Amino acid sequence: MPNSPIRNLSRLQSSASTSRVLNLLTVWRHHRDDPEWIGQPLFLNAHLNRALIIKHRLRRDEFDLFRSRRQVATKVIIPVDPNDLKLGGRYVFVGQSNFKQVISQVFGASMPEEDLQTLRMIDDLPSLDPFLVREQLARHGRTPGRVYFELTEADRRRMFAFAQAEISPLVAMSMGSDARTADRAGVLVGKILSNADGEEMEPLRLTLRLAKEEYAEGVFCWKGFLYYKWSIASVMNDIGPVLAEISRLRPSGKVTPEDQAELTSAREVLCRRITRTLSKASATLKVYDDAYRQLTQNGQPTAFREFLLEAPHLFTRLGEQVGALQHIVSFWRYRVRGGLISPEEMHDIYADFVGSLAERDDVANAQAA
Known part of the structure; x- marks a missing residue:
């Protein structure tokens, strides 16, 4: 049900892959004073702009929420308390039956049509990787701030060694190849992946x-x-x-x-x-x-x-x-x-x-x- 608690949100936040989770709560925590976050929001609704959006494999008891058969849906989760994710949250699936009515119940207010359209654009995508989401929105004239399109911390950790090996030839070309090449490449990768x-x-x-x-x-x-x-x-x-x-x-x-x-x-x-x-x-x-x-x-x-x-x-x-x-x-x-x-x-x-x-x-x- 839309108002059922969702558990393990803190674990989801710490370990989720970029392609599966668009973590707007973390974006809000890190960038809420950033002019891009304030002036170029992804969503107009304040609660939605702090949500966790997930590509979710539907369970058998969830198939009936949709008029047509699908295997994966886009789930929007609103934490009960953004400062304590262990308390869980409320959720709605994009495109489920009576979507407008249900999302208004979950958020406690009517949703701007522009936000509903943005959710549908995101739902049309096979994954939530930030580069694909950004281009999808740009094709429809939407240009949220770049702060919304970052890799998750878990994926930055997972791909660090791979990116370090990729960057090493550039470091060697720029500074010469020596025993410190890997360390210098690591420093550069850290800056690139964190948008420094x-x-x-x-x-x-x-x-x-x-x-x-x-x-x-x-x-x-x-x-x-x-x-x-x-x-x-x-x-x-x-x-x-x-x-x-x-x-x-x-x-x-x-x-x-x-x-x-x-x-x-x-x-x-x-x-x-x-x-x-x-x-x-x-x-x-x-x-x-x-x-x-x-x-x-x-x-x-x-x-x-x-x-x-x-x-x-x-x-x-x-x-x-x-x-x-x-x-x-x-x-x-x-x-x-x-x-x-x-x-x-x-x-x-x-x-x-x-x-x-x-x-x-x-x-x-x-x-x-």
Whole structure:
């Protein structure tokens, strides 16, 4: 129910991945005096602008909240006490039946139509990674402050070593390679991932040959590609076993020849879609790798600078591809661990996966046309 308590919010805040949680409560705590937070809010409603927004795998008893069948929904949680998350919170699913009425009950006030539209835009996305969310909103003329689009602390910790290795060639090029290269790269990564600014970042701006007004946007885009490259590396480690399980798993109970033929066809289509989407995402990241190599190996910052300034239009395609693949890995592991799967449910899962991948392909093709 919308007013039921949600437990473990503090654990969710400390360990959640960026792609799954948009933590506006943390943004409020860190930036509530920042002019960007005040002047360019993500949501007009004050409670909503301090909420936790989560991509949530629906449980069986939650399917009936929606008019159409779906596997994942966007959950908006309002903590009972923002200073004590152990008390839980109230929630609503974006797009559930009687959504406007329910969200008004949860918030205790009517919701601005602009906020409802923003929630629907976010709900349309396969993940909540900040680079994808930012571009989705920008396509619809929404430009919230950059303070809303940060990686979670948990993901900054998880990707630190990966980013440090990525940054080391730039540090070696700029300062020479020695025993301190890794430490210097670590310092630089910490600043990039935490959106640090100021005089200590001036050498990086000069190396990239970015004007001061271009620098913040350029580093934001660089962080985005570091995030996607790290995410793809993780997905590639996981997708092989998932594909193998999809190929060998058979439904429980009685299966008619017609059911078997449909499931076999759907399984083959799904495996091809997964492989193709992974290949396309890797090809997009190669564009980044080539530009970065021009900087670090050939000493040509112009190519990398131009790439960073043109990068945002790649976020939509790449973010949706990565998000769809992460959804498949995450949901498949969650559901298979849940036990037996009937032919009907297996068909629904395949249809959901194939449909999401096809939708991402259609978006990419429309943008490329």
